[in-house]
C-alpha cells in the first residue's frame with residue numbers, strides 16, 4: 001500500500017493537471033480527501049470527473065455537482081453514452097493554462113471508477129486498457145491523447161482493509177461470492193437505496209418497503225424471489241447475493 005501512496009504522490013508531482021475520477025453512484029465514497037489535500041498542497045489544479053453518469057438520474061447528478069463544484073471544477077462524463085469527454089478536454093486545456101508544450105494529466109481515483117475509460121474517451125482511442133474487474137491497470141501508463149495532452153493512467157489508489165467490504169461490494173472490487181459479510185453489504189446497499197431511490201428497489205423486486213429495516217427488506221425480497229432453505233425458511237444469504245449482484249450489474253439505478 002505504501003507503494004500506492006508513493007505512486008500517487010509521484011504522479012501528483014509530475015502532472016500539470018490531475019483528474020480525480022469518481023463514480024456518479026457514490027461520489028462521497030469514491031472521493032479521497034487525502035489525495036485532494038496532496039494535490040492542493042502541491043498547488044496543482046484538479047478536476048473532479050463524475051463518471052458513469054448514465055447510471056444515475058439527472059437530479060442526483062445536479063445535487064452532486066452543486067456540492068462538489070465548491071471544491072474543484074466538476075465535469076459529468078459517461079463513457080457509455082459518450083458525453084462529457086469533449087468538454088473535459090477543453091477544461092484540461094483551460095485549467096492547465098500552459099502554452100506551447102505538452103500537458104501531463106494524471107488520472108487518479110478508486111479502483112474501477114473508470115480512470116482508463118475516461119482517458120480513452122478523451123483521446124478517442126482505446127490505448128488505456130480497461131476491464132470490469134477492478135485492479136486492472138497495474139503499473140503507471142502513458143497515453144498520448146493528441147493536441148498536447150498526455151495522460152498518466154494509474155491503478156486504483158485506495159487502501160482496502162477488512163472493514164471496507166461495503167465499499168468493495170459497492171464498487172465491484174469484489175463480487176458477491178468473495179464477500180465475507182454478504183448480508184451486511186446488502187443491508188447497506190438497501191439502506192442507501194431506501195434513502196436515495198426506493199422505487200427502483202421496489203419495482204425491481206416487486207415489493208413495498210414501508211418502514212422495515214434493511215434486514216427485513218432482504219427477507220421480503222428473498223420471499224418474493226422464492227429463495228427458500230430446506231425447512232422453508234427464507235434464504236437471506238441468497239437474497240443478499242442477488243441484491244449485490246444486481247447492484248454491481250447496474251440494475252438498481
Ligand SMILES: Nc1nc2c(ncn2[C@@H]2O[C@H](COP(=O)(O)OP(=O)(O)OP(=O)(O)O)[C@@H](O)[C@H]2O)c(=O)[nH]1
Nearest residue numbers: 079111112113114115116117130131132135136137
Ligand atoms: N455504465 C458505465 N460504465 C463505465 C463507464 N466508464 C467505465 N465503465 C465501466 O467500468 C469498468 C471499469 O472501467 P476502467 O476504465 O477499467 O476503470 P479503472 O478505474 O481504470 O479501473 P482500474 O484500472 O482497475 O482501477 C469497465 O467495465 C467499464 O466498462 C461509464 O461511463 N458508464
Ligand SMILES: [Mg+2]
Nearest residue numbers: 115116136137
Ligand atoms: Mg484502469
